[in-house]
Amino acid sequence: MPPEDGLNYEQRIRDTGAVATRADNVHDLLNARAWLDFPLSKAALNRLHCEQLAAQQGSLRSPVRDALTLFDESGLVVTCADPALAALLRDFKWKPLFWGHRVEVRLAMRFHVLGHALAEKLLAPYKGITAHALIIDADVDLPRALLDERVALALPSLQSTRALAPLPVLGIPGWVADNDDPRYYDDTSHFRPGRRA
Secondary structure (H helix, E strand, C coil): CCCCCCCCHHHHHHHHCCCCCCCCCHHHHHHHHHHHHCHHHHHHHHHHHHHHHHHCCCCCCCHHHHHHHHHHHHEEEEEECCHHHHHHHHCCCHHHHHHHCHHHHHHHEEEEECCHHHHHHCCCCCCCCEEEEEEEECCCCCCHHHHHHHHHHHHHHCCCHHHCEEEEHHHCCCCCHHHHCHHHHHCCCCCCCCCCC
């Protein structure tokens, strides 16, 4: 049962520093873990949510708040040292990226789960899990604290969900054994073509 302090979830975090975590709830546990792994990013998400709530007219969420929520729940941070690989990701070129440039992906990209709903899905992976990626132009060996700082600084640029790149996570080389076969990437129900103009 939520506390009777009149605050919503985001405002309570801002005002008290307490992140609501229900006992025996995996989703909440993974959210707490995200706070430990990405403290600056999660604090920035909270601050931006509160700013959006303060400006909100009526009950409809703004496009910015939709983007923040999507990233908070299903966000994946992709560090990429090769702009050509980042372009393939943004352009939904799954087979060229994950199969044609498999070696380069392993060398020049890293994938960091931030979204707690995404982390929960990955406990029992299934085809179709889609992350929403924030691509950070950075060396793959960027220390976690610096990565967290870079993500926190990038979050104000999320003006709509289109700022995040959909990414079918089971296509990432090495994440499942099935993707060692190039035919794996031919399943367009999982590796969907892009709809971006």
